Amino acid sequence: MMKWKIPIYQNPDQKLPVLLVVDDNADIRAFIKQTLGDSYTVYEAENGEVGLQVANKLIPNIILTDVIMPVMDGIELCGILKSKKETSHIPIVMLTAKSSEESEIEGLIRGADDYISKPFFIDSLRLKLTNIIKTREELRKRFNRDITLNPTDVTVTSADETFLQLAMDTVEKHMMNTDFSVEMLVKEMGISRSNLYLKFKELTGLSSSEFIRNIRLKRAVQLLEKSDMSVKEIMYMTGFNTASYFSKCFKKQFGVIPSEYLEQQSLQSK
Template sequence: KEMIQLYHGEISVSFKESRWFDISVMLPVDKYAFHPDEVIDEESEEWELPTLPIAEGEEQVKLPIVLIVEDNTKVREFIARELSLYFQTLEAENGKEGLFMALKKIPDLIISDVMMPEMDGFELCRKIKNNELTSHIPIILLTAKADEESHLEGIQAGADDFFLKPFKTNQLLSRIKKLIELRAQLRIRYSGRSTVSPKDIAITSTDERFLEKIQEIVDRDLSDSNFTVDEFSKKLGMSRMQLHRKLTALTGLSTTAYMRDQRLRLALPRLEKSGDSISEIAYSVGFSSPSYFIKTFKETYGKTPSEYQERRAKK
């Protein structure tokens, strides 16, 4: 019981019968349930992607997730096999299953056949691009039809590229890499600015609406130090994993890191213009302690809040 209380948990006992009882233990899993002084290591994000095998002295590289939606088993397995050295692959045998998998796993890219049972590739593409959870995901459609009408329908559905069957594997790999790199450039754009408009990093209009919704939550709730990742995801109607994958795709940051980053960004104009103390500013933007604010500010901007103020004053 003492150990559970030390971890800010709860323990309860429920008697079912005279001979049986249940013991229930609830423990917080979010770092912000604890005081910063109680946290030793940074919280490792859940659902980490697997990493490539590496030689000694090299850095680990995370594998992007590619979802392959194809009703022909041999074609699907062939694509998965060819991509497996470079990506983590998921497979679905029709559009309906592919949509379920996309919403559940939030992959980095989707490759889909056009002609499939249950739901064809065009409908899958439209549903992916119109859903806030998945609108950022690039989609490559595979088709045996070379006619202009099919190509136009794919563009209207939101497809990012087309490949005619049969296709060369190295060309497909090259295009996948390029599409993932384009998304990475948007994340770099986010990290390089002190203020970012949703239009600056949005890939689709659905993304823009999603980012605007996030900004509303940031403006309204982030200054509360008790505002958690769980509350953030609930307000957006997403699971922790879905929000983590979506934010990572758009900004390059996990949900925890994004919240911390946004709090630091909120502090910048206060440091420049207000006459408040460092402690007052730290609490006003949602940090639970000034020491943690100073530590993370220096890690992010290379100087303490006081040093930042002094430099801005000289300008």
């Protein structure tokens, strides 16, 4: 397999979503670069095989891929990326000149998020990409907002649902262990530290350490609402070993310290 030098069309230091364009037509890649470079950090690949290399290395925020390409087509690329836990969360939009619905159906079966036909209006493409990015952002906000967690509510693919459920179950399993760390989570999840971080960021908007703390705090608030345990007991039950740190984290997440939260719940129940 030939190694591909990754061309970049936008300063990666700019905090823009990373868009990977996979198309064997250099003119189309250049057109998309020129028109979307103000909104995305744009990378390119000339076929699915190169696109797979680039996607595995960069973990882009979104991929736009042609369907019909030499070496590896877009449908095979989509199937591979959506089946791997490191990349299954990446939204993929298929670009096709086919008039039949066959390729669209096959791509959707493989996990493609949307389709756009050639020739296309750039405003339509921009809107599709923007809507996908916004939808993912709303799912991340929902994860942080909702106290009761259900991976099916905040994930798009079954692979991501499985991943998030395993991550939550792993934190739950070690809930009382104050020494449970990101390194331990990495080991149990069977994914590299950097890929775990990127995966959590895309699915939840949180870093790996923030994810662990988030699950602990959500369990703490559930216990405050539904149990007769004291704040101190709940603190230890959820893996916090100092009252000051527990209160600080709790207030940052829910706006009040645990004792104030209990008071609010008591007033609401009257």
